[in-house]
Amino acid sequence: xxxxxxxxxxxxxxxxxxxxxxxxxxxxxxxxxxxxxxxxxxxxxxxxxxxxxxxxxxxxxxxxxxxxxxxxxxxxxxxxxxxxxxxxxxxxxxxxxxxxxxxxxxxxxxxxxxxxxxxxxxxxxxxxxxxxxxxxxxxxxxxxxxxxxxxxxxxxxxxxxxxxxxxxxxxxxxxxxxxxxxxxxxxx
Numbered sequence: 001x002x003x004x005x006x007x008x009x010x011x012x013x014x015x016x017x018x019x020x021x022x023x024x025x026x027x028x029x030x031x032x033x034x035x036x037x038x039x040x041x042x043x044x045x046x047x048x049x050x051x052x053x054x055x056x057x058x059x060x061x062x063x064x065x066x067x068x069x070x071x072x073x074x075x076x077x078x079x080x081x082x083x084x085x086x087x088x089x090x091x092x093x094x095x096x097x098x099x100x101x102x103x104x105x106x107x108x109x110x111x112x113x114x115x116x117x118x119x120x121x122x123x124x125x126x127x128x129x130x131x132x133x134x135x136x137x138x139x140x141x142x143x144x145x146x147x148x149x150x151x152x153x154x155x156x157x158x159x160x161x162x163x164x165x166x167x168x169x170x171x172x173x174x175x176x177x178x179x180x181x182x183x184x185x186x187x188x
Contacts, residue, residue: 011049123149
């Protein structure tokens with residue numbers, strides 16, 4: 001029987017890693033998910049990020065809306081959006097990690113997938129991944145070498161290094177860069 005794969009993408013983590021490693025963001029998510037799955041069957045991919053504030057960052061909001069619109073056309077992909085909250089005058093992401101961890105655990109408990117692939121380097125997810133393993137599922141981490149928690153690597157059954165070789169053929173267009181996301185929004 002073919003393994004069912006669920007992919008959980010920490011959108012902010014992926015965005016910043018793509019920006020620092022490749023200076024581009026025009027990733028073809030269909031091909032990206034296919035490559036992560038290999039010859040296994042994709043159950044569904046989940047993309048988690050914060051919604052840009054239209055009043056504070058109109059340009060970033062417009063670009064994000066275009067990006068999210070493209071994601072909505074990807075088959076078997078769900079977009080989950082958190083919000084920002086002001087903390088000492090600085091907008092901070094709220095709710096993203098808990099949404100991702102909740103889905104990761106709930107879908108494992110309800111037996112909707114056999115293999116979870118986490119696209120993130122955030123060590124905060126290590127305990128959730130360990131719990132998924134304890135349920136009897138396999139866990140993989142897709143990560144960038146310069147942005148990975150040792151705890152995630154230690155808990156993973158398999159590791160997928162996201163480097164230049166991995167991304168070959170996964171871009172939508174010619175090498176182009178999108179405008180920077182406002183650096184004033186930080187991940188808490």
